[in-house]
Amino acid sequence: MDIRSLKLAYFSPTGTTAAVVEAMAEGLGYDVIEDVDITMPEERQEPLEASAEDLLVIAVPVYGGRVPFLLEPWLRTLELDGTPVVCVVVYGNRAFEDALIELSDIVTERGGVVLGGAAFVGEHSFSNDEYPVAVARPDADDLRGAGDFGRRMREAVDALSSIDAASRPDIPGDRPYKERKPRGPVDFIQVGDECVLCGVCAEQCPVGAIDEEDLKHTDPDKCIMCCACIKVCPEHARSAKPGSPVEGFAKWLNENCAERKEPAYFL
Numbered sequence: 001m002d003i004r005s006l007k008l009a010y011f012s013p014t015g016t017t018a019a020v021v022e023a024m025a026e027g028l029g030y031d032v033i034e035d036v037d038i039t040m041p042e043e044r045q046e047p048l049e050a051s052a053e054d055l056l057v058i059a060v061p062v063y064g065g066r067v068p069f070l071l072e073p074w075l076r077t078l079e080l081d082g083t084p085v086v087c088v089v090v091y092g093n094r095a096f097e098d099a100l101i102e103l104s105d106i107v108t109e110r111g112g113v114v115l116g117g118a119a120f121v122g123e124h125s126f127s128n129d130e131y132p133v134a135v136a137r138p139d140a141d142d143l144r145g146a147g148d149f150g151r152r153m154r155e156a157v158d159a160l161s162s163i164d165a166a167s168r169p170d171i172p173g174d175r176p177y178k179e180r181k182p183r184g185p186v187d188f189i190q191v192g193d194e195c196v197l198c199g200v201c202a203e204q205c206p207v208g209a210i211d212e213e214d215l216k217h218t219d220p221d222k223c224i225m226c227c228a229c230i231k232v233c234p235e236h237a238r239s240a241k242p243g244s245p246v247e248g249f250a251k252w253l254n255e256n257c258a259e260r261k262e263p264a265y266f267l
């Protein structure tokens, strides 16, 4: 099957999903690449259209075993038309549960044809020096795996006579999907005296929760706990408040999810 362009759509507050997608794109080896980084709110204003001559890679982090709730409205505006799609989720070494099947179902409902899926491991958003979880993942082995997966997907696409001839991958997960926990205001960020008010945190917040006029205040109603502001702070001034649920999760993950998990591929 001839592909005109590769479209890479991804949400990646702390950069692990983006790293996996970049390695996959190298393996896929197409010349024309459209980068659709939907991490920032402005980028989620426009719907993504893709035709049967495009190959779409769509990648999201796993939040609570599901596709991040925040992305549902954008995903439901995807305009696909027999578009071949590879679905990717990146999770923090706990579990990806129903995220990949949910992403695959949405893509199919929106007119895409899922040719393959993968679940990679990324450093957990809640990981910190005291409670490290999957630190520095994806590492070199993961990225090599992502490149190889891209190459295998390319071979599979090249070998297809038409999209109708594609066999559907067996994507794991349950329906109905894991229930989402009711979400109240999230107030877990503390800002230390190291803060120099540089504003990098506000620039990188994917939901505009940090007030540019009052950088030490994070809006609890907007915050999605992605921890981008903590990880991006050049002064290491931001952290999870001691005793907050995020600090508690980090401790639990550090104690219970230390054993390395490997990427999983579904073709």
Ligand SMILES: Cc1cc2nc3c(=O)[nH]c(=O)nc-3n(C[C@H](O)[C@H](O)[C@H](O)COP(=O)(O)O)c2cc1C
Residues within 6 Å of the ligand: 011, 012, 013, 014, 015, 016, 017, 018, 061, 062, 063, 064, 065, 066, 090, 091, 092, 093, 094, 095, 096, 121, 122, 123, 124, 125, 126, 224, 225, 226, 227
């Ligand atoms: C709110 C929230 C919920 C998460 N839920 C899960 C989960 O259910 N399972 C898991 O293994 N990791 C979970 N993670 C970790 C992320 O999936 C993981 O760190 C991912 O690599 C982050 O992607 P990014 O670097 O592209 O932002 C969660 C992270 C956040 C912020």
